[in-house]
Amino acid sequence: MTQPDAAGALAGLRVLDLSGPLGNYCGKLFAELGADVVLVEPSGGTALRHQPPFAGDRPGPERSLPYLYNNTSKRSLRLDLDHPEGQQVLRELAAGADLVIETDSPGRMAARGLGHEQLSEDNPRLVTTSITPFGQTGPYAHHEASDLVCLAMGGLLYLGGYVDGPPVQAGQQQAYAAGNLFGAVASMLALTAAEATGQGQHVDVSVQESVVMGLENAAQFQDLEGRVRRRTGGRQWRAGAGVFPCADGYVYLLAGGIGGNRFWPNLVAWLDSEAVPRVDEFRGEQWGEREFVEAEENRDLFAEIFLPFAASRTKAELYRDAQKWRVPLCPVSKPSDILESAQLRHRDYFVSVEGPDGGAAVMPGAPYALSETPWRLKGRAPRLGEHTVEVLHELGCSAERVAELRTAGVI
DSSP states (O other): OOOTTOOOTTTTOEEEEOOSTTTHHHHHHHHTTTOEEEEEEOTTOOGGGGOSOBGGGOOOTTTBHHHHHHTTTOEEEEOOTTSHHHHHHHHHHHHTOSEEEEOSOTTHHHHTTOSHHHHTTSOTTOEEEEEESSOSSSTTTTOOOOHHHHHHHTTHHHHSSBTTSOOOOOSSOHHHHHHHHHHHHHHHHHHHHHHHHSOOOEEEEEHHHHHHTTOTTHHHIIIIIOOOOOOOBTSOOBTTEEEEEETTEEEEEEOSSTTTGGGHHHHHHHHHHTTOTTGGGGOSGGGGOHHHHHSHHHHHHHHHHHHHHHHTSOHHHHHHHHHHHTOOEEEOOOHHHHHTOHHHHHTTOEEEEEOTTSSEEEEEOOSOOOSSSOOOOOOSOOOTTTTHHHHHHHHTOOHHHHHHHHHTTOO
C-alpha cells in the first residue's frame, strides 16, 4: 500500500506561477501532484486575493475564498517584475524551473525581458504557458475579458438560462476554470515533450477556445440540421425527460426521447405498481417516437400525471425506487447534500486545511486517486510574501542581497 508521504507524480518539477484567476488553479493542480510551485506575486498580491467572497465577509488579502482554494500547497514570493532587479531575480529563478505559468496580456512579459524566448536562452528545456482570454494572436488578442465575456464570446452563455429569458451566466467562473484545466493539460504535454527531447516550448491557451470546447453538439445541430440550439432551462424538453420537482427538491429523469425511450416501459411499470392515476395513458408505441414526446401537449400530459406522484416523495425515495425499477433518475443535489454525500465521504473527497482565522476550512480535494503517487494537500494558501526569503536563499542570494532587494522595494 502506498504510504501517505509517498512522492507525488510530479515531484521534482519546479513551477513559477505568475498568474491570477486565469492560471492559479492550473498551478494548484501541479502543486498537489508533488511539484514545487512558487506563487510569484506583485506587492499587492495576486489578483485573486482581492476577489470576493471573503471569509467572515471581511475583505483582506488573506481572506478571499477563491484565493484560499486556488493557491493551496504553494509558496509565495513577493517580487516586483516591473523593477530591473525583480526581473533579474525572475530570470535566475526561471533558469532552474521547468514551467512558468503567466496570464499577462500578450507581449507584456516580453516587454519586461521575461518572454518565453528570453527566459529559454538560459534554460532551453523551459515550458512557458500563457493563458489569456483570446490567445496570443488574432484581432482580439489584446482585448481584456471577464469570465462573463469569455462565456459569451465562446458561445456557451447563449445556451444557459430559461427558455423565455436572457442568457444566464454559470456560477463560479466556469470559463476561467476551463482555461485553467486546458492550460494544465497542455502544460503537462509540453513538459513530457521537453523531458523526451530536451526542448521546451511556449504553450498558448485561449479561454475563448476552451469554452467553445464545451458546446457539445451545438455546432453539429447547425451544420447538419440548420437548427440553432436554444436554452431549455425551466421547461420540460421531452415527455419523460428533464428536471422535475419533488417533496424536498428536484430530480432529473431520463426515461423518454433519444437515449431514454428504452427505459419508458420500466417507468410505466413503476408508476403502475404505485397505482398512479391515468398511468394507462402512457402505454403505446407512440411514446417511443421523438416527434410525439417533443409535442407540447404530450409534455403537458406527462407533467399532469408524473408531477403529483413525484410531489409526494423525497429525492431519496424516488432515487431508491428508480434504481429498483431500472429507471434513469437522480437527485439534484444542493451544496449541503454534497457535503453529506456518503459516496464522497467514503472516498475522502473533502479535505480540511487551516483557515484564515485558524480554524479548519473544508474544501474539495482531487477527483482522482493515484495508487502509487498520490495527490496530497501540502498546506494552506500562503500569506503574501511568506516564503520570499526562503526562496531567495535557495536561489543563492546572500543576506546582504536580500536586504538590498527589500530596501529597493523589489520584495
